[in-house]
Amino acid sequence: MSNLPEFITIQNVQKYISNRMVLDIDELVVYQSECVVVHGPNGSGKSTLLKILAGLMTPDSGVATTNGVVRPWRQAIREFRANAVYLHQTPYLFDRSVEDNIAYGLRFRNRSQSVLFSEVQSAMEWAGLSHLAKRNARDLSGGEKQRVALTRARILEPKLLLLDEPTAAMDRKSRKQTFSLIRDLASGGNAVYIATHEAADLYQPDRVIQLDYGKLVV
Amino acid sequence: MDGLIGASAEALRLLFTGDREIWEIVAISFSVSFRAILYIVPLAILSAFALAYGNFPGRRVLITIVNALVALPAVVVGLLLYMLLSSSGPFGGWRLLFTQGAMIIGQMILAFPLLVAMIHVSLQGVDLSAWQTARTLGASIFRAMFTIMREVRFGLIAAIVAGFGRVVSEVGCSIMVGGNILHHTRNIPTAIALETSKGEFEQGIALGAVLITLALALNFAVATVRGRDMARH
Numbered sequence: 240m241s242n243l244p245e246f247i248t249i250q251n252v253q254k255y256i257s258n259r260m261v262l263d264i265d266e267l268v269v270y271q272s273e274c275v276v277v278h279g280p281n282g283s284g285k286s287t288l289l290k291i292l293a294g295l296m297t298p299d300s301g302v303a304t305t306n307g308v309v310r311p312w313r314q315a316i317r318e319f320r321a322n323a324v325y326l327h328q329t330p331y332l333f334d335r336s337v338e339d340n341i342a343y344g345l346r347f348r349n350r351s352q353s354v355l356f357s358e359v360q361s362a363m364e365w366a367g368l369s370h371l372a373k374r375n376a377r378d379l380s381g382g383e384k385q386r387v388a389l390t391r392a393r394i395l396e397p398k399l400l401l402l403d404e405p406t407a408a409m410d411r412k413s414r415k416q417t418f419s420l421i422r423d424l425a426s427g428g429n430a431v432y433i434a435t436h437e438a439a440d441l442y443q444p445d446r447v448i449q450l451d452y453g454k455l456v457v
Numbered sequence: 458m459d460g461l462i463g464a465s466a467e468a469l470r471l472l473f474t475g476d477r478e479i480w481e482i483v484a485i486s487f488s489v490s491f492r493a494i495l496y497i498v499p500l501a502i503l504s505a506f507a508l509a510y511g512n513f514p515g516r517r518v519l520i521t522i523v524n525a526l527v528a529l530p531a532v533v534v535g536l537l538l539y540m541l542l543s544s545s546g547p548f549g550g551w552r553l554l555f556t557q558g559a560m561i562i563g564q565m566i567l568a569f570p571l572l573v574a575m576i577h578v579s580l581q582g583v584d585l586s587a588w589q590t591a592r593t594l595g596a597s598i599f600r601a602m603f604t605i606m607r608e609v610r611f612g613l614i615a616a617i618v619a620g621f622g623r624v625v626s627e628v629g630c631s632i633m634v635g636g637n638i639l640h641h642t643r644n645i646p647t648a649i650a651l652e653t654s655k656g657e658f659e660q661g662i663a664l665g666a667v668l669i670t671l672a673l674a675l676n677f678a679v680a681t682v683r684g685r686d687m688a689r690h
Contacts, residue, residue, distance in 0.1 A: 295589050325593045331586040334608055343604075344594035395595065 243270035243445075245307070246398065246430060247292065247319070252301030254287055254453075262287045262298065262453040269399060274425035275432050276439040279450035285434035286328075288450065289401040292432065294319030323399040328407050330388030332376035337368055337387055340376045344395045358394060366390040366420060382413020389420050399430045406437060418442070461658075468663035478639075479660060483667050486644035489557050490625040493564035498617060501572035506602055508573070509580035510588055520577065526570035531563075532629030538563050539633050555636035560644070563630035568620040575619060579612025580605065611683050618675045626668055 247269040254262040262284040269275075269292065277285050290296040294316040303315035310318065324344075332340050342359045350358070363369045366386045371379065376387055385405060392400055405421060406414045418441055425431040425442065439447045449456045471479050507513075508520055540546050542554040553559045587608055591601035606613055628646035635642035637651055645664045652661040 290589075293593050295593060320592065320595075323593070325589065327586045327590065329586070331584060331590040333587075333590075333604065343591075344596075347595040347597075347600065391594065 243273050245269075246271045246305070246322075248304040249291070249298075250302045250304075252291065252298045254284075254291065254296065254298045256287075260453055262291070264288070264301075264453075264455055267448075267455060269430055269432070270445075271398065271430055272428050273430050273445040274442060275430070276442055276444040276447045277432055277434040277450060278436075278439065278447060279434075283450040284453040285450055286403050287453075289325055289403055289432060289434055292319060292399065293323045293325035293401050295325055319399075322397060323401055324392040324395055324397040325401040326385075326388050326392055326403060326405060328404040330384055332379075332384055332387055334377055335375065336373050337376050337379070338363065338372040340387055341368075341391045341394060343391060348395075362390045362394045365393070365423075367416070380413070382409050382416060385409065385413070385417055386420060389417070389424070393424055393427075397429060399432065400424060402431065402433045402435075404435055405433065406435070464658040465662055467659040468661075468666060471659060471663045472666065476663075479663055481640065482643050482645060482648045482664060485557070485642070486625060486646075489560045489631075489644060490564055490621055493561045493624055494568060494617060494621050496561070497565040497568050498572060498620075501569055501616075501620075502576060502602070502606065502613075504569075504573045505576035505580055506605075508577050510585070523570050523573050523577070527574050529567065529570060530629065531567055531627040531631075532633065534563055534566050535630035535633030538566070538630065542634060554634060555638060555642060557635070557642055559634040560631050560642060563634050564624035564627070567627060567630060568624050571623055572616050572620045575616035576609075576613060579609040579616065582612065583608050611679070614679055614682070618679055622672055622675065625671070 245268055248266065249264060250266045252262060252264045252267075253260060261282075267288075277288065279285050287296060291298055297312055297316065301312070303310055303312060303319075305315060305318045305322075333343065338359050341362055342355055345355050345358060360369070363372055366389065368383070368386060368390060371383065371387075376384065379387065389402075389405070402421065406417050409417065421431065421433065422443060425444075433442055433444070435442070504523075508516060508523070538559065539554070541548050542551065542559055543549055544554075553562070583605060587605055588601060591604045592598075596604060625644075626646055628650050631637075631642070631644055632647045632650065635644070635647065637643050637647040643651075645668055649661040649664050652658065652664075
């Protein structure tokens, strides 16, 4: 139990892929503003859990409660999508400049061009990406791409940020920079879920949950 | 040989002196095929997206059927459409037979599987994470589609060019449902077929030259745009 207010609760969630059960969760409560590390071996259902919380995947069964209201999944998915941003292990950056990538999600919100520009500039400064603003995002290194993806998510100020193996296959310097950005994000008031093989301490989480064969074991 | 050279010279004269009949046939051809592609591209894009990202039973069977229909003979489409649109057919009341409208419908049917198959292949070249990224960043389904279309823009352009090439040069369907009526439904392929059957090659060669020039120009334009983009990265 946490003292933080509940944001999302999922219960009796099951997900099958190719007739194999990949997720079977009795109950998981996502609290507002908490940082959670999701541990588990490959194939334990970490990505599936994060994608369900992002509204990118629909479970085969289960109940979702958001802000204290039990909702049908179709409606819950809309809530999840409106509040959560999911980052893939290998982030997909669109074939356009770094600043255009970062501005992508903001364009769907009502922002004047000047406000949008200034938000993008300050987000790039936060991530140390200002010198790469005009570069095509596809030409960046792995670490730089992850920073662009984090910045692109952060600028939307999601209530729940879901990071799937954010530092996998990174060199030491990039990992250090990425850890620093994630810790900064986690202290910013939004809930952050990080699926990782790394030692949980690196993220200074509020709690750690363990998945094994799709089941929560902690 | 002399006959071929003479016919070619006469063909060039017809083209460059602005022979009204020739250029009217060219205009009908382009107008019909352009409208057919314009009308069918949105449906083809939606279908390709459904096949690429949709999760519904029978999806793989549909992909196989679409791929098989790429080689659909134009004359078969013409025959079926003729039966549907003739006065004894179920849509005879529409009075579309031997009109440009019938030719457009026929060309839409012909282009559809090719467009869907080519766009679907392009979409398969983009990771599913592209779609999920667009959606998780707040894009609606249609916005996400436009984003992905931009990602596969060269594949999309290539598909449209190929689709246009397929319909602008088909003769079987146009001649059956269009009727090859001068000033109305006579397009480049049907005119070439007619003139050749009469043994008058000049107009056929001139129109064939227009088709070949068009094919070269379209492919050159696609290659140039693609080359510029590759050089940029």
